[in-house]
Amino acid sequence: MGAPLIVVDEVSRIFRLDGLAIRALGPVSFNVTEGEMLAIMGPSGSGKSTLMNLLGCLDRPTSGSYRLAGEEMGSKSPAELAGIRNRHLGFVFQSFQLLPRTTAIENVELPLIYRGNLPARERVARARAALERMGLGERLHHQPKQLSGGQQQRVAIARALVGEPRIIFADEPTGALDSKTSVEIMALFQELRASGITVILVTHEPEVAAYASRVIVVRDGLIASDTIQEPVAAEASA
């Protein structure tokens, strides 16, 4: 094993509300190695979303050090963090978060638009390839409202993938889906892991966490347990 991809060292996140300091997270410390499929579990309000926002460079720690691929993230500007999200990270959300009245392929192109100096033709080709990989080759020009929940989540995964990220973050990715579609989506994440991408899931469902190779349980802003496990293979049961 090489150097860990993610190093979290004594990280805390404190929110200030009307002069009141609320400790949402920490201090926590752990490492994530490239190629892991990590599930972060915990009841609502436990701080698991705060942790994911920090890991996903959407937020910065109040104290402690967060190093991503050896680089300290705590001192980066919002514009630098945007660039890191754009090149190295992908996001999948519970509510899909696709742009309405915008076709699937245009949604998937979005990260590449912000990457800059990428010719439009290459952008379209890469977006098409990502959608085809998700089995949506026939739905390129459909708008989100014309797609089922599972299809929308596949568009979102294609969007997360199109920039060839090292880590994909998934926040309750199956929360809005039925159990059969959930298994299909989890199978996709296991495929991504097999292709070398690190996957970090946030979930409160043990069935979803069972597909991961490692489970961190967060309670009251602190790590309650950290277990490495043999993942259950996600196979669509008839």
Added chain:
Amino acid sequence: MSFFETIRIALLALLRNKLRSLLTVLGIVIGVASVIAMTSMGEGARLQVEQTFASMGTNMLVILPGASSMGGARSGFGSQPTLTWADADAIRVSVPSVRFVAPQLRSVAQLVSEEQNWSTQITGTNADFFDIRAWAVESGRLFEPMEIDGAARVAILGRTTADKLFGPGVDPVGRRVRIQNVPFEVIGLLEQKGQSMGGQDNDDAAYVPATTFQARIDGGIQHTIAGSLMVGTASPEDTTRAERQIRALLRERHRIPEGRDDDFSIRNLTQMADAMQDTTKTLTLLLASIAAVSLLVGGIGIMNIMLVSVTERTREIGIRMAVGATPAAILAQFLVEAIVLSVAGGLLGLLIGGGGSFWIARSFGWSSVVGLDVVLIAIGFSAAVGVGFGLFPARKASRLDPIEALRFE
């Protein structure tokens, strides 16, 4: 993200809400259209004034003889013949900036040709008069010095007078007319000059030498001038200095002690023309600034809609930030939307304002001038309105927290 990509995204966003975009633009359209209409019609009015004064003659002073206050009855300037022919010669000789001096003796009299008669204004003057008023002959010639000195019976006619006496379009040069039973030879026909500022026909006139006028029409040579003196200077800048010098000269010649009023008055037509031009300019500026207020109101309309749009699209902003849009990219997107709105409004307003002023000018018979400078200012100004009023909403969008924005319902 490239510049064209930003514009494409802005256009797509605006087209998603066509009616709203159109209504937002309306304020700018009205503002720019009225600024363009006001300035172009003002410019037209200014040109009109300029032309009118040019037809009257430029670089010109008019000296009127004095006011009388005999026996308690006070009359205005011109009622007392205080100007003499010697005064006229003195002005010509001793005021260096003066190039032309022409008397104007006026009377209405009947002219009789072989076939018709016509009453018109007869002016006794000299050849300088036509130089001052920049008036050339269409055929024939102007007065010779010999004719002035010798009180020759020669006349120069305006176009209208010639038409009335000899028939439309006939060249009267060489024909004879009688004025108060004295026969005159027509030596010149003046080119057409059109209406004067007061609405009088400049071409309905006849001119004879001042000496002849005195001897044959006004009843006897006098040493005073029973009319006014016109003075032409070399350039418009000279008129003020010439006025001062002539005033000093005449006061000295008339032996007016310090502290007493002049017994003549000097009107500076160049100054009057400047004053009138200034008036139209001021009026135009006033109208245009009133119109500019509506541009401001239009800008506030854009800001309002952009703020609504930022709130409505909070989630979109969150998504864009999550996939890697920098705050600057978000700022640019919303700013470009505001600028596209205001510049589109500016272009539309330019079309409407330019067309409207052209139409109004044509139906009133004015001239209307849409200058390139006005066009550039209107477009530049509307773009500036877009930047000015788009900046605040765009900054608001760019400073959103991506986590909060994604959670926004």
